[in-house]
Amino acid sequence: MVNLRGQVVGINSAILSPSGTFAGYGFAIPMDLAARVMEDLIEFGRVRRAWLGVQISEIQQEDKEFYNLPQVAGVLIQEVTDGGPAARAGLRKGDVLYSVDGTVVFRPNGLQNLIAQKRPREDVTVQIYRDGSPREFTLRLGEAPLAPVEQAERRPDAPAAEAKLGIGIRELTPGLAQQLGFAEAGGVVISQVTPLGPAGRRGVAQGEKLLEINNETVNTPDDVRRILRGVQDGTVVSLLLGRPDGSSRIVTVRVTG
Numbered sequence: 001m002v003n004l005r006g007q008v009v010g011i012n013s014a015i016l017s018p019s020g021t022f023a024g025y026g027f028a029i030p031m032d033l034a035a036r037v038m039e040d041l042i043e044f045g046r047v048r049r050a051w052l053g054v055q056i057s058e059i060q061q062e063d064k065e066f067y068n069l070p071q072v073a074g075v076l077i078q079e080v081t082d083g084g085p086a087a088r089a090g091l092r093k094g095d096v097l098y099s100v101d102g103t104v105v106f107r108p109n110g111l112q113n114l115i116a117q118k119r120p121r122e123d124v125t126v127q128i129y130r131d132g133s134p135r136e137f138t139l140r141l142g143e144a145p146l147a148p149v150e151q152a153e154r155r156p157d158a159p160a161a162e163a164k165l166g167i168g169i170r171e172l173t174p175g176l177a178q179q180l181g182f183a184e185a186g187g188v189v190i191s192q193v194t195p196l197g198p199a200g201r202r203g204v205a206q207g208e209k210l211l212e213i214n215n216e217t218v219n220t221p222d223d224v225r226r227i228l229r230g231v232q233d234g235t236v237v238s239l240l241l242g243r244p245d246g247s248s249r250i251v252t253v254r255v256t257g
Contacts, residue, residue: 001028010034032117049144050118053084056108059096067096068132073106074098089126089139096129115141164228164255165204165237166197169221172209180207181244187211188218190241198253204241211248212240231255 001010010028037047056075064072074096080087091097097105101124105111118124120143127136162169170176170191177185188210193200210218213227214237231237235255242248 001026030113033113036117036119048120050115050120050122050141051085051144052111052115052139052141053081053086054091054097055079055081056097056111058108063096067129069096069098069129073104074129075105075108075111085139085142089137091126091128091137091139092130094130097126098129098134099127101125120144162224162228164231164233165199165239165253166194166256167199167204168192169210169224171221182209183244183246186219187242188221188224198256199239199251202251202253204239204251204253207244209242210239211242212238214238215240228255 001008001012003009009031011031011034012026012028014027016025016027041047055078057078059069059072059074059076061072063069063076067074077086077091077093077095077097080091080093097111099105100111100114103114105114118141120141123138123140125136125138127134129135168191169188172180172182172185172187172189174185176189177183180189182189190199190204190206190208190210193204193206210224212218213224214231216223216227218224218227228237233256236252237255239251239253240248241251
């Protein structure tokens with residue numbers, strides 16, 4: 001996505017088009033956020049996320065009056081993570097986080113975007129409203145504690161089949177089920193997703209359970225490999241994916257060789 005000066009301002013990621021053409025709503029990743037990801041990959045080989053350590057909700061008109069805010073802006077802190085950057089700086093549940101480094105926050109995703117553009121261990125100044133009065137705190141951001149799922153234990157013949165979807169898989173053991181939040185062990189969990197692979201482009205996520213492929217039940221990693229070995233390159237397959245909360249969703253993916 002470019003502006004009238006030919007400058008790149010975003011990377012298109014999706015389009016919502018009722019007609020199936022280019023007419024509709026487009027979605028893009030802002031260029032400053034994409035640049036941060038690029039810099040992390042070059043310097044560290046992975047993406048590092050800055051972390052504030054709060055759970056937040058949107059501000060409404062009633063909140064503006066109750067907290068004596070200048071306008072309907074900011075986010076209400078619902079929870080503060082023990083030992084996190086916000087807790088160490090003195091932020092509390094019930095504070096309204098109004099701005100970050102002078103930039104007013106209007107929505108929860110606005111705060112998330114501002115923090116995403118920062119680096120772990122970077123100092124930021126936040127303005128909050130507490131008991132109807134503004135206050136300022138300087139805090140040092142942490143690094144988001146992203147706990148990756150264990151890497152797949154692959155057999156020699158596994159990559160040829162699983163690479164068609166760009167995923168890694170493993171048996172959902174009792175220990176892994178507890179780690180991911182599943183009520184019961186058994187079945188197959190997606191342990192790795194290639195970011196730009198077929199499944200990754202369709203939003204398949206690490207830690208989801210693979211329940212079915214083309215309406216065939218998946219109970220073991222061998223089931224996955226058997227089904228995928230019979231699928232020709234370029235074919236679209238249907239995946240039934242399960243989540244720890246018991247919900248499921250269907251995703252279609254075009255396989256590659």
